[in-house]
Amino acid sequence: MAVHSGIVSGRSARRAQRLLAYILLIGGACAFILPFFWMLSESLKGNKEILQYPPDFFPDGFHWDNFSQAWDSLPFNTFLLNSVVIAVLSVAGTLVSCILPAYAFSRLRARGRNVMFGLMLATMMIPAEVTIVPVFVAFNQMKLINTFWPLILPSWFGTAFFIFLIRQFLATVPRELDEAARIDGCGHVRVLFQILLPQIKPAIATVTVFAFIGSWNNLLGPLIYLRDQSKYTMPLGLQLFVSSQYVTKYNQMMAIALLMLIPVVVLFLIAQRSFVRGITLTGMGGR
Amino acid sequence: MTIKQPAGAGSTAVPEAGVPSWPKEDTAAGTPSGRRARRQLSPSARREQRWFYLLTSPWMIGFVLFGGGPVIASGVMSFTNWSILSSPHWAGLANYREMLHDSTFWTALWNTLYFGFGSVIVSLVLTFCMALLLNQRVRGLWFFRLVFYLPTVTSGIATALLWEVVLDPNYGLINRILAVFGIQGPGWLASTTWAMPALIIMSVWGAGNTIVIYLAGLQGVPPALYEAASIDGAGWWRRLCHVTLPMMSPVIFFNCVTGFIVTLQSYVLILVMTQGGPGNATMVLGLYIYREAFEYYNLGYASAMAWVMLVVILIITLVQFLVGRRFVHFESGRGEA
Numbered sequence: 133m134a135v136h137s138g139i140v141s142g143r144s145a146r147r148a149q150r151l152l153a154y155i156l157l158i159g160g161a162c163a164f165i166l167p168f169f170w171m172l173s174e175s176l177k178g179n180k181e182i183l184q185y186p187p188d189f190f191p192d193g194f195h196w197d198n199f200s201q202a203w204d205s206l207p208f209n210t211f212l213l214n215s216v217v218i219a220v221l222s223v224a225g226t227l228v229s230c231i232l233p234a235y236a237f238s239r240l241r242a243r244g245r246n247v248m249f250g251l252m253l254a255t256m257m258i259p260a261e262v263t264i265v266p267v268f269v270a271f272n273q274m275k276l277i278n279t280f281w282p283l284i285l286p287s288w289f290g291t292a293f294f295i296f297l298i299r300q301f302l303a304t305v306p307r308e309l310d311e312a313a314r315i316d317g318c319g320h321v322r323v324l325f326q327i328l329l330p331q332i333k334p335a336i337a338t339v340t341v342f343a344f345i346g347s348w349n350n351l352l353g354p355l356i357y358l359r360d361q362s363k364y365t366m367p368l369g370l371q372l373f374v375s376s377q378y379v380t381k382y383n384q385m386m387a388i389a390l391l392m393l394i395p396v397v398v399l400f401l402i403a404q405r406s407f408v409r410g411i412t413l414t415g416m417g418g419r
Numbered sequence: 420m421t422i423k424q425p426a427g428a429g430s431t432a433v434p435e436a437g438v439p440s441w442p443k444e445d446t447a448a449g450t451p452s453g454r455r456a457r458r459q460l461s462p463s464a465r466r467e468q469r470w471f472y473l474l475t476s477p478w479m480i481g482f483v484l485f486g487g488g489p490v491i492a493s494g495v496m497s498f499t500n501w502s503i504l505s506s507p508h509w510a511g512l513a514n515y516r517e518m519l520h521d522s523t524f525w526t527a528l529w530n531t532l533y534f535g536f537g538s539v540i541v542s543l544v545l546t547f548c549m550a551l552l553l554n555q556r557v558r559g560l561w562f563f564r565l566v567f568y569l570p571t572v573t574s575g576i577a578t579a580l581l582w583e584v585v586l587d588p589n590y591g592l593i594n595r596i597l598a599v600f601g602i603q604g605p606g607w608l609a610s611t612t613w614a615m616p617a618l619i620i621m622s623v624w625g626a627g628n629t630i631v632i633y634l635a636g637l638q639g640v641p642p643a644l645y646e647a648a649s650i651d652g653a654g655w656w657r658r659l660c661h662v663t664l665p666m667m668s669p670v671i672f673f674n675c676v677t678g679f680i681v682t683l684q685s686y687v688l689i690l691v692m693t694q695g696g697p698g699n700a701t702m703v704l705g706l707y708i709y710r711e712a713f714e715y716y717n718l719g720y721a722s723a724m725a726w727v728m729l730v731v732i733l734i735i736t737l738v739q740f741l742v743g744r745r746f747v748h749f750e751s752g753r754g755e756a
């Protein structure tokens with residue numbers, strides 16, 4: 133804005149600037165949403181319409197039977213059950229194995245704590261490609277291939293990002309609170325579970341949702357470890373659906389993919405406020 | 420940057436009743452005074468230390484089993500010839516020598532850098548601009564935040580298939596929109612030149628969460644700085660260059676480092692979408708390692724490539740750190756924790 137512009141022109145310039153901001157933002161938002169819209173549109177198209185050129189933006193009619201047909205073409209009920217079992221056990225493990233170290237890193241002093249904390253943050257930088265082969269060999273020696281264990285066990289041994297996240301939340305809780313409880317004779321476990329955890333519910337919600345989504349979307353793990361179709365998870369089922377078809381039916385493929393997204397979207401909507409809090413405290417978005 | 424202050428929370432505690440007395444400098448162990456301090460640990464402090472080790476034990480065991488241990492094991496395996504069925508043979512540097520002559524490896528390395536830098540740079544610029552726009556006290560902030568974040572949380576095989584459909588040359592959304600403007604879209608995933616840009620577009624879409632991270636950072640810039648700059652006559656552009664960018668540089672830097680590592684992990688989606696093709700146009704290192712390890716069971720060769728990748732990441736991170744030291748402005752004494 134020019135220094136000499138009057139109040140009126142300054143205000144209108146600012147209004148024009150905000151209008152431009154809105155236009156760009158709405159444009160950007162549309163670009164982000166459009167693929168989802170296309171997914172929904174495709175999933176509702178009929179078998180003929182899907183091969184029509186040029187394709188329509190909107191489906192002619194709503195072919196809801198795409199969903200049931202795709203679901204019934206493979207044992208998706210089994211895949212769903214497997215996915216849920218693995219996800220629930222992974223989330224439980226993640227919560228236990230991340231809350232305890234987070235409390236220790238935030239409240240207890242010990243020799244080597246800072247070194248260990250630095251080491252933990254450093255492990256976030258290790259690409260999975262490096263660890264995946266030795267871990268596979270280890271699980272193979274333990275004869276745990278084609279079981280759920282390789283998909284569940286690692287989450288029972290702490291995840292650096294989640295420990296860091298919970299620790300950052302714990303650091304915002306005034307120490308006076310737990311110190312008072314300690315003076316009253318509370319043990320560490322009681323202080324953590326009765327005094328501190330109620331104060332950091334957003335952190336617990338964030339970790340729960342991230343851990344669930346991570347397990348739910350995990351494709352690499354099941355791809356490596358699971359062999360029998362009866363043990364397949366939803367992502368593997370979806371991949372099987374794509375590869376088992378001679379000509380891929382885009383409408384049914386999108387229908388299954390859409391169904392897979394529903395729990396993720398619902399959980400995200402529930403927990404999104406907590407997410408934002410977690411981002412401000414860690415400076416990370418968690419992927 | 421929060422990551423720089425691991426133990427900031429502990430330093431403010433004042434020893435009082437019920438709180439174990441602790442030598443002031445617990446990092447000084449090893450120096451003569453630190454050694455003296457170690458002997459002076461009170462029983463309650465020693466108990467506290469035992470609790471610390473007990474409570475962190477899940478992570479410590481995990482570090483040995485799933486973190487540091489496998490990294491070392493992978494390094495050892497990279498010097499062997501090992502298919503999972505037979506026992507390993509010591510091979511010395513053979514795997515590394517093989518890599519030198521393996522054209523697929525070099526293609527994969529180049530593709531990895533192309534993909535990594537491409538998506539980090541594009542998403543860095545785009546998401547930062549979006550965050551700047553969002554920071555103008557717009558209405559419906561929660562809605563935009565939701566929309567930009569959603570692709571990140573849904574990222575997985577479902578969205579990979581979604582992009583396969585969106586990018587389809589004949590029946591896809593993008594070429595349909597281009598056709599509205601009279602443009603004949605490229606073959607995207609079917610084209611050797613356009614497959615990689617297509618994957619970069621997809622990964623930028625999935626990096627929308629960085630908008631939310633930038634926004635959180637932008638909201639932490641003290642308004643007084645902008646006011647002072649405005650009083651000094653700085654316009655919009657100069658405020659951006661001299662206030663916003665320096666203040667945001669730790670966040671930008673952090674997003675660069677993590678963004679690069681996250682991009683490297685998305686090879687599973689590439690496996691689903693293109694299997695590395697057409698030709699080897701989208702064969703990235705992660706995918707090649709996966710192939711060698713789990714399709715051909717060349718565990719030694721796969722480990723060697725994984726280690727090369729680790730070194731590449733370390734070098735890139737180091738360079739980013741060195742560049743960062745010159746350009747990143749760390750606000751001192753601003754502990755967020």
